[in-house]
Amino acid sequence: MSAVLHEFTTEIPEWRPRVKPIDLAEATPEQLDALKVTPSNTKVSDYVLVLANDVETLKVRTPLFNAIMYNKGGLGRAEREIGATAASVVNRCVFCAAVHASRYNQLAKDETLMQRVFADGERAELEPRAAAIFNFATRLSKAPSEADADDIRQLRDTGMSEEEILDLILSASLFGWANRLMHVLGDPVAKTGNDAAEQRNEGR
Amino acid sequence: MEGPEDVTLVEKWAALEPGSPLHAAVRSRSDVFAMTEATHEAALRPRDLGGFSHAERAALATRIARLNEDDELAAHYAAMLEALSPDEATASIADPGYSGDAWSRIGAVLTFTDLVTMNPKDTKPDDIAALQAAGVSDADIVRLAELNAFLAYQARLLAGLRLMRRAA
Numbered sequence: 521m522s523a524v525l526h527e528f529t530t531e532i533p534e535w536r537p538r539v540k541p542i543d544l545a546e547a548t549p550e551q552l553d554a555l556k557v558t559p560s561n562t563k564v565s566d567y568v569l570v571l572a573n574d575v576e577t578l579k580v581r582t583p584l585f586n587a588i589m590y591n592k593g594g595l596g597r598a599e600r601e602i603g604a605t606a607a608s609v610v611n612r613c614v615f616c617a618a619v620h621a622s623r624y625n626q627l628a629k630d631e632t633l634m635q636r637v638f639a640d641g642e643r644a645e646l647e648p649r650a651a652a653i654f655n656f657a658t659r660l661s662k663a664p665s666e667a668d669a670d671d672i673r674q675l676r677d678t679g680m681s682e683e684e685i686l687d688l689i690l691s692a693s694l695f696g697w698a699n700r701l702m703h704v705l706g707d708p709v710a711k712t713g714n715d716a717a718e719q720r721n722e723g724r
Numbered sequence: 725m726e727g728p729e730d731v732t733l734v735e736k737w738a739a740l741e742p743g744s745p746l747h748a749a750v751r752s753r754s755d756v757f758a759m760t761e762a763t764h765e766a767a768l769r770p771r772d773l774g775g776f777s778h779a780e781r782a783a784l785a786t787r788i789a790r791l792n793e794d795d796e797l798a799a800h801y802a803a804m805l806e807a808l809s810p811d812e813a814t815a816s817i818a819d820p821g822y823s824g825d826a827w828s829r830i831g832a833v834l835t836f837t838d839l840v841t842m843n844p845k846d847t848k849p850d851d852i853a854a855l856q857a858a859g860v861s862d863a864d865i866v867r868l869a870e871l872n873a874f875l876a877y878q879a880r881l882l883a884g885l886r887l888m889r890r891a892a
Binding site: 538539540570571573574575576577579580581583584587588591593594610611612613660661663664665667668669671672673676681682683685686687689690692693694696697698699700701703704705707 | 746748750753756766767771772792793794842845847849851852866867873876878881883888
């Protein structure tokens with residue numbers, strides 16, 4: 521059995537569930553629909569098979585996740601990934617952080633920002649706009665939230681629009697959700713095969 | 725343009741000023757807010773209850789909102805709970821000071837809820853094992869985690885919107 525990873529990495533690990541995934545062979549029509557299983561697409565990650573235990577939530581959460589991370593306009597996709605990664609650093613979701621830091625790296629064509637985040641965590645020192653984004657998302661991710669009006673002012677001072685700030689709130693908040701599933705219901709383990717690519721989308 | 729009856733709970737609580745730039749930004753993401761409302765229904769009032777009644781879910785949500793020190797959110801869930809005429813044991817779940825009997829099902833559920841709400845980074849395999857040992861099924865563990873996780877999202881979305889409004 522592979523060892524559980526505790527340190528942040530941009531190498532996307534595998535995810536080992538702590539509870540039983542549903543058995544596809546016994547899935548209900550509602551579960552198959554939520555999983556988007558078709559005769560030509562039968563590959564579903566363990567993470568999604570675990571979430572299918574609560575199919576009513578999974579069914580509505582998947583489109584919400586995609587809208588918040590990928591919809592058009594507003595905050596650029598790379599900066600939404602900073603929000604997602606900041607939450608994942610606070611909540612120490614090594615799997616989510618790996619997926620979203622590496623996605624940031626691809627989108628921004630830059631590895632230095634996430635190197636700093638992984639080296640120094642919440643205290644990472646970044647360029648002004650990235651710092652305002654990362655600090656706000658970090659503080660919003662505390663329980664209870666520690667974000668304040670000054671954090672919002674710093675975002676506005678970098679020239680961010682209301683639409684952009686709203687998208688940042690949404691992406692950081694969404695990972696308050698995702699981290700509490702991914703980090704709570706399973707463990708990140710070193711990749712053994714080459715089938716981890718299917719889990720890329722936050723495990724979707 | 726949607727009418728007032730389409731305003732979702734989070735929008736209502738954020739008390740956005742009609743016509744303000746923030747209100748316009750939220751309206752431009754109306755699909756996200758409608759889907760947020762749908763997840764609220766799925767987590768709090770699912771058709772398939774599993775091991776958690778609607779009253780237990782409302783009580784847990786009240787507890788989580790209180791742990792997040794969000795009075796408005798807590799009042800919403802407390803009213804939802806009240807409307808379901810909970811028995812005494814269920815009603816006490818809403819109080820963060822109540823921890824249930826050690827080793828009981830509800831004791832394990834509350835220990836897990838408080839940890840996932842306040843300190844998710846410290847969750848370990850043993851925390852899931854403790855729920856299983858207390859008789860909570862794997863499917864119910866997922867339902868409980870989703871309820872917790874949804875509340876974490878909703879509380880932060882609301883906190884962020886309020887900050888934007890106040891710092892306008």
